[in-house]
Amino acid sequence: MRLILMTGKGGVGKTSVAAATGLRCAELGYRTLVLSTDPAHSLADSFDTELSHDPREVRPNLWGAELDALMELESNWGSVKRYITEVLQARGLDGVQAQELAILPGMDEIFGLVRVKRHYDENEFDVLIIDSAPTGTALRLLSLPEVSGWYMRRFFYPMRGMAKMFTPVFNPLFKQVTGFSLPQGEVIDAPYEFYEQIEALERILTDNTYTTVRLVTNPEKMVIKESLRAHAYLSLYNVATDLVIANRILPDTVQDPYFERWKTAQQHYRQEIHDNFSPLPVKEVPLYSEEMCGFAALERLKDTLFEGTEDPTQVYYKETTLNVVTENGQYRLDLYLPGIPKDQIELSKTGDELNIRIGNHRRNLVLPQTLAALQPAGAKMENDYLKISFAAA
Numbered sequence: 001m002r003l004i005l006m007t008g009k010g011g012v013g014k015t016s017v018a019a020a021t022g023l024r025c026a027e028l029g030y031r032t033l034v035l036s037t038d039p040a041h042s043l044a045d046s047f048d049t050e051l052s053h054d055p056r057e058v059r060p061n062l063w064g065a066e067l068d069a070l071m072e073l074e075s076n077w078g079s080v081k082r083y084i085t086e087v088l089q090a091r092g093l094d095g096v097q098a099q100e101l102a103i104l105p106g107m108d109e110i111f112g113l114v115r116v117k118r119h120y121d122e123n124e125f126d127v128l129i130i131d132s133a134p135t136g137t138a139l140r141l142l143s144l145p146e147v148s149g150w151y152m153r154r155f156f157y158p159m160r161g162m163a164k165m166f167t168p169v170f171n172p173l174f175k176q177v178t179g180f181s182l183p184q185g186e187v188i189d190a191p192y193e194f195y196e197q198i199e200a201l202e203r204i205l206t207d208n209t210y211t212t213v214r215l216v217t218n219p220e221k222m223v224i225k226e227s228l229r230a231h232a233y234l235s236l237y238n239v240a241t242d243l244v245i246a247n248r249i250l251p252d253t254v255q256d257p258y259f260e261r262w263k264t265a266q267q268h269y270r271q272e273i274h275d276n277f278s279p280l281p282v283k284e285v286p287l288y289s290e291e292m293c294g295f296a297a298l299e300r301l302k303d304t305l306f307e308g309t310e311d312p313t314q315v316y317y318k319e320t321t322l323n324v325v326t327e328n329g330q331y332r333l334d335l336y337l338p339g340i341p342k343d344q345i346e347l348s349k350t351g352d353e354l355n356i357r358i359g360n361h362r363r364n365l366v367l368p369q370t371l372a373a374l375q376p377a378g379a380k381m382e383n384d385y386l387k388i389s390f391a392a393a
Contacts, residue, residue, distance in 0.1 A: 001120055002030075002127045002313045003204065005239075008216035009226040010040075010134040013247040016292035017216050017285075018131040019046040019064075020301040021312045026062035027302075028311060030126040033063045033119065037112035038133045041066040048294040059295070063125070072111040110198070117201040127313055208240035212315055215277075216245045219269035228276060228366040235322035242316040244277045245305070246270060248287040276363050279336065281316050324368065327389075331371055335386045342381035347388065349376055354388075 006018040015036070022034035033055055036043040043066055044051040049058045053068035085098045112133075119128055205211050213234055217227040231241055249270065250263050274282050285304055292301055306312055323334040337345070337358070346357040352372035354365040377391035 001123060001125060001210065003116070003120070003130070003211040004127065004312070005130045005132055005211070005213045006216060007132045007213060007230060008134065009218075009223050012216045012218050012223060013285075013292065014216040015042045015046050015131050016298070016301060017214070017245055017247065017305070018129050019043065019292075020298045020305055021214075022062055022064075022127075022129050023059065023295070023298050024302045024306045024310075024312050025127045025129070026059055028313075029061060030313065031061055031063075031124070032127040032129065033065065033125045034129045034131060035064075035115070035119070036066045036131040037115070038131060039069065043131055045293060046298065067112050067115055069111060072115055110194075113201055114194075114197050117197050117204070120201075120204055206238040208242070208315065208318065212240050212242040214243045214245060215241055216247055217273060218248050219246055219266040219273065221269065224269060224272055224276065225366060228364070231277070231322065232366050232368050235320075235324065238320075238323070240315075240320065241280060242318070244273065244280050244282045245285060246273050246282055247285045249284050251286040272364075276365070278363070279317070279319070279338065280321055322365075324371065330377070331374065331390045333367075333371060333388045333390065335365070335388065336384060337381075337386050338384040340381070340386070342379070342386070345379070345381075345386060347376055347379060356386075 004021065006014045006021070008014045015038070018034055018036075022032045025032040034043060035055075036051075041051075043064055047058050047064055049056075049064065051058075051064045051066045053065060053071050055063040055065045058064050116128065116130060119125065215227050215231060217223050227244070234241055250259055250266055254263070270284070283305060285301065288297070288300070290297055292298065319336055320334075321336045325332050325334065333354075335356075340358055344358055348355045348357075352367050352369070354367055354376070356363040356365060371390050373392075374390035375393045376388055378389045380387050
């Protein structure tokens with residue numbers, strides 16, 4: 001199954017792009033599901049069709065769904081949620097407060113990823129397009145298996161066995177003293193089952209033969225910065241980006257003097273998008289005079305995005321453009337710059353931005369927080385990659 005994740009800052013038009021991409025995939029005969037995991041759903045508005053948690057066919061070969069985080073939470077974490085609610089109620093909280101606090105921060109995002117894994121396992125669709133939360137922040141949770149693996153092996157495994165052995169013996173006394181029961185088997189097993197699902201999903205999302213990200217941006221300073229930051233974090237967790245879509249560009253047919261300064265600014269930022277995301281391919285989409293709502297509008301957007309017989313399921317770019325690695329206890333950033341001699345490259349760092357000047361061209365790279373606190377400590381050019389070492393200041 002081909003997995004395409006659409007992400008970008010809120011309001012850039014990623015839902016419309018996801019819907020139009022799905023429309024083109026379905027037109028080519030792929031069984032396609034467009035799934036919104038954004039808490040502020042707008043996919044139903046884009047299709048101008050009512051959608052729910054379960055996939056609904058909106059066109060031949062095309063299904064849409066909007067993730068209901070509470071339903072997903074209940075089906076995946078229901079036993080744990082009920083146990084936490086019981087504990088909180090025993091400590092004096094009323095029912096509503098206890099149920100709300102039982103939903104740990106970030107759990108809705110995590111179970112959005114679990115939903116993706118389930119669709120991958122069921123293999124009912126050829127293409128799964130994810131209209132994700134802004135900037136794909138949920139993907140940072142991919143570090144969870146790496147961090148939690150140590151605890152699972154050293155702490156959770158032995159404690160799970162002991163808990164299952166002693167819970168039936170001590171539970172009556174424990175409940176009499178505390179007011180709530182010891183966790184039962186399904187509660188004890190839930191964290192490990194959840195860990196296994198996320199670990200398996202990580203392998204899918206980091207395999208760029210199956211999964212790539214499409215970054216949707218606008219020619220505006222703040223939006224470009226956020227897109228660069230998203231690209232850095234995706235690269236940090238080895239999730240490949242294969243295409244950038246610059247949306248809402250004022251067309252040349254707009255000649256009103258009121259828009260002249262806006263068009264001039266957009267021209268500057270359009271060049272920035274091409275420079276800062278190079279060598280990733282960039283598709284440009286104009287600002288339309290009507291809302292991208294309903295299939296007639298989506299057809300127009302689809303024809304702009306994909307010309308002729310173009311297949312959106314192709315991987316547009318296969319090289320790893322950005323990679324963060326650890327070498328001899330130090331962090332290193334590998335940046336793909338084919339055909340550029342090292343003596344033409346100048347580096348400087350301001351805040352969380354790495355400034356790269358190549359001749360008359362300048363590229364600004366927003367660093368992940370891990371590297372933003374460090375300083376460049378050396379660089380070398382090797383196999384078309386600029387390898388930059390970082391160390392504490």
